[in-house]
Every structure is written in C-alpha cells, then in structure tokens.
Amino acid sequence: MVSQERQEPAVPSSSSSSAKRAATSMDASPAPPLLLRAPTPSPSIDLPAGKDKADAAASKAGAAVFDLRREPKIPAPFLWPQEEARPSSAAELEVPMVDVGVLRNGDRAGLRRAAAQVAAACATHGFFQVCGHGVDAALGRAALDGASDFFRLPLAEKQRARRVPGTVSGYTSAHADRFAAKLPWKETLSFGYHDGAASPVVVDYFVGTLGQDFEPMGWVYQRYCEEMKELSLTIMELLELSLGVELRGYYREFFEDSRSIMRCNYYPPCPEPERTLGTGPHCDPTALTILLQDDVGGLEVLVDGEWRPVRPVPGAMVINIGDTFMALSNGRYKSCLHRAVVNQRRARRSLAFFLCPREDRVVRPPASAAPRRYPDFTWADLMRFTQRHYRADTRTLDAFTRWLSHGPAQAAAPPCT
Numbered sequence: 001m002v003s004q005e006r007q008e009p010a011v012p013s014s015s016s017s018s019a020k021r022a023a024t025s026m027d028a029s030p031a032p033p034l035l036l037r038a039p040t041p042s043p044s045i046d047l048p049a050g051k052d053k054a055d056a057a058a059s060k061a062g063a064a065v066f067d068l069r070r071e072p073k074i075p076a077p078f079l080w081p082q083e084e085a086r087p088s089s090a091a092e093l094e095v096p097m098v099d100v101g102v103l104r105n106g107d108r109a110g111l112r113r114a115a116a117q118v119a120a121a122c123a124t125h126g127f128f129q130v131c132g133h134g135v136d137a138a139l140g141r142a143a144l145d146g147a148s149d150f151f152r153l154p155l156a157e158k159q160r161a162r163r164v165p166g167t168v169s170g171y172t173s174a175h176a177d178r179f180a181a182k183l184p185w186k187e188t189l190s191f192g193y194h195d196g197a198a199s200p201v202v203v204d205y206f207v208g209t210l211g212q213d214f215e216p217m218g219w220v221y222q223r224y225c226e227e228m229k230e231l232s233l234t235i236m237e238l239l240e241l242s243l244g245v246e247l248r249g250y251y252r253e254f255f256e257d258s259r260s261i262m263r264c265n266y267y268p269p270c271p272e273p274e275r276t277l278g279t280g281p282h283c284d285p286t287a288l289t290i291l292l293q294d295d296v297g298g299l300e301v302l303v304d305g306e307w308r309p310v311r312p313v314p315g316a317m318v319i320n321i322g323d324t325f326m327a328l329s330n331g332r333y334k335s336c337l338h339r340a341v342v343n344q345r346r347a348r349r350s351l352a353f354f355l356c357p358r359e360d361r362v363v364r365p366p367a368s369a370a371p372r373r374y375p376d377f378t379w380a381d382l383m384r385f386t387q388r389h390y391r392a393d394t395r396t397l398d399a400f401t402r403w404l405s406h407g408p409a410q411a412a413a414p415p416c417t
C-alpha cells in the first residue's frame with residue numbers, strides 16, 4: 001500500500017513542470033499587471049480610450065493633481081495622488097542590523113545591545129533588520145524563485161488560485177477585484193500558515209488550489225513559513241526583553257498558536273513609475289512583518305515627512321511592527337508608515353510573512369500602569385475590517401477603533417475604494 005501522506009522532498013524546489021511551463025514573462029514588457037475583468041457586480045476596470053475619459057477616470061481616481069495633458073502611459077485606475085506617490089528621498093534609511101543569534105548563544109552583552117537597538121528602532125520608525133536568524137539562504141532563494149515561477153504562469157492558471165472574496169487568501173492582480181482606483185502596480189499571492197495541523201497546511205493549499213504539479217512549490221513555502229514562525233517567536237522574545245515586560249514569555253506565548261499570512265508580492269516594471277505605487281502608504285494591521293526582498297529595492301519608510309528607501313541587504317530580513325503589536329505594547333512600539341515603489345526596468349519580488357494571533361485571542365497589553373490607548377479587540381475583527389470594510393492605509397487602527405466603538409452597523413467606515 002503506497003503511503004498516502006506526502007513525502008517532503010529532500011531539497012525543496014519550485015521547479016515543477018507546470019511552474020516552469022509558462023513561456024511568457026512579466027519581466028520583459030512593462031505592461032500593467034494583468035488586469036482581471038472584475039467579476040460583476042463590482043465595477044469593472046474601464047480603461048479609458050480617449051483623453052476626456054482619461055481625465056474623468058483619473059479625477060475619479062483622485063489623481064486630479066496630475067497634468068493629464070501628458071497622456072498617461074498607464075491606465076487611469078493605476079494613477080495615485082501626488083501626495084501619496086510623491087518622490088522618494090535620496091537619503092536611504094539607516095535600518096539597524098540586529099544579530100538575533102545572541103538569543104541562542106548566551107552572549108549577554110550582545111543581548112543587551114540587540115534589545116537596545118530594537119527599542120530605539122521600534123520607538124521611532126518601527127523598522128529593523130535581522131541577521132544571525134538561521135534561515136537557510138537556499139530556502140530564501142527558493143522562495144523568491146518560486147514567486148517568479150508562479151507569477152510568470154499564464155493568467156488562467158494563476159486565476160485558479162484567485163482570491164476568495166472577503167478573505168486575504170489567493171491570487172490577485174492589482175486588487176482589481178476589490179478597488180476601483182489607486183490600484184497597486186503588483187500581483188500578489190497570499191495564503192495562511194499555522195503549525196500543529198494534521199498535514200502540512202501550505203502544501204495542502206498549493207496542491208488543493210493549483211494541483212499535484214505544485215506540490216514542490218508548496219513544500220518550499222511550507223518550510224519557509226515554518227522558519228518564519230520560529231524566527232517570529234525569537235523576535236517576540238527580543239521585543240519582550242526590550243520592552244522590559246515583567247511577564248517573561250508573555251508575547252511568545254501569545255503567538256505560539258498564531259495563524260499567520262504569507263504574501264508573495266510581484267511588482268512588474270512600470271513605464272511611469274512616478275505616477276503609481278507598488279503598494280500604497282500603509283501600516284501593517286498585523287502584529288509583526290518579516291520581509292525578504294530581492295536585490296531590486298523599492299521598500300520605503302516615512303520618516304520626518306520623507307520617504308526613505310531601505311536598501312536590500314543580502315541575507316538580512318526586514319522586520320517591522322504592525323498595528324496589532326502596537327496595541328499589544330499599548331502604543332510604546334510604533335506601527336509605521338511604509339510603501340513600495342516600482343521602477344521602469346526590473347521586476348521586483350518581496351515575501352512578507354505577517355505574524356497574526358489566533359483569531360479569537362483578545363489583543364490586550366500585559367497589565368501595565370499606563371492608561372490603555374486602544375480597546376480590546378480580536379485579530380478576527382481587525383482582519384474582517386480590512387478585508388470587508390476598509391482598505392488598510394495610514395489610519396487603519398484609528399478607523400478600526402472608531403468602527404468598534406460605534407458598532408459595525410453605525411460606523412461610517414469608508415468603503416474599500
């Protein structure tokens with residue numbers, strides 16, 4: 001009897017036959033991300049034929065400040081207001097490099113240094129990067145290559161994994177199924193991860209959604225997510241130490257049974273990168289983000305009113321605090337504004353692992369003297385808010401707490417636009 005359970009390949013690789021099958025590559029032509037004809041009833045994307053339609057569509061898209069006498073080369077729904085798409089600063093952000101290996105090697109001075117670096121970063125712009133994380137470099141490369149393999153598939157194949165409405169899981173092209181304006185110049189593939197299941201949940205997702213050919217790709221992301229979960233818990237220990245939380249293990253235990261989100265971002269080259277964005281200005285609603293990016297660059301953090309580029313460092317993972325952890329720290333650590341810009345020449349890939357609590361866990365800081373800055377809430381509520389009522393942006397947590405206090409029925413949460 002052949003064993004039914006899946007065997008993990010010795011060396012994961014995403015190069016299954018169909019994953020390599022596609023001849024087309026998004027990298028060559030600076031075409032807009034593949035636009036889906038949004039399923040009815042949500043409005044479909046009207047690509048303007050002439051100038052007046054472009055003007056009308058663009059002003060609807062809130063891009064009225066652009067001088068549309070210069071015909072945009074990109075469809076109007078992809079145009080972003082100047083305020084959000086304003087030029088990047090020439091000054092890169094000095095993102096502290098924290099060696100998290102000190103949590104395992106008994107280096108007490110190193111531990112104090114790491115805690116101080118994290119405290120300084122998280123109390124200001126909310127970003128740091130980690131080395132000594134122990135994540136296999138070959139696995140990171142396989143995960144980035146897997147993103148290239150997936151996104152170069154024909155649209156019909158990617159569509160087999162299309163996002164389930166109201167959830168974050170699945171494939172989307174420019175979120176064209178959700179929004180009518182300020183479309184991000186990207187394609188994404190997102191799926192859930194949690195451990196302790198009877199079978200490998202990420203492998204099940206890939207095989208169940210895309211077919212048996214995608215089992216190797218599923219194993220790459222299964223192992224990658226397992227490594228990200230472990231790294232997340234290590235970082236939680238460091239955050240706890242840096243916050244001086246008396247209850248040792250409070251944050252680590254809070255996320256032991258986490259149910260996280262893995263997101264692969266693919267940003268095609270763009271003919272007018274200054275008029276659109278790969279990912280708009282936002283704070284992550286989640287707790288902690290671990291970002292592995294390729295060498296192209298594009299992540300920017302808002303510091304003192306300037307969009308400061310974060311230079312990719314080979315082998316390092318970029319970490320940022322999300323809204324949920326800002327609430328867990330009662331506002332001491334900041335969930336900060338960031339965005340992703342695109343360029344004319346090279347496609348860019350980034351892998352974002354979003355650590356999220358189990359859905360029903362109540363997000364509440366450890367007992368502290370300070371007055372509470374945020375109400376109790378569950379991740380399920382905040383997640384539902386971002387997927388069904390509100391496009392996560394620069395004010396998500398404030399909008400969410402208002403929505404909670406007024407009750408979902410009354411709150412005038414702005415529609416997802």
Ligand SMILES: C=C1C[C@]23C[C@H]1CC[C@H]2[C@]1(C)CCC[C@@](C)(C(=O)O)[C@H]1[C@@H]3C(=O)O
Pocket residue numbers: 168175184261263279280281282283284285286354383386387391392393
């Ligand atoms: C809970 C989530 C919603 C988003 C994915 C995760 C964490 C980041 C959020 C997001 C990336 C913030 C910017 C806007 C967004 C719509 C996007 O550009 O993808 C957000 C994600 C989402 O709602 O799919």
Ligand SMILES: O=C(O)CCC(=O)C(=O)O
Pocket residue numbers: 263265279284291293298299300338339340350352
């Ligand atoms: O691609 C990037 O560099 C950032 C993406 C991001 O911020 C996100 O997906 O939340």
Ligand SMILES: [Fe+2]
Pocket residue numbers: 282283284289338
């Ligand atoms: Fe983000």
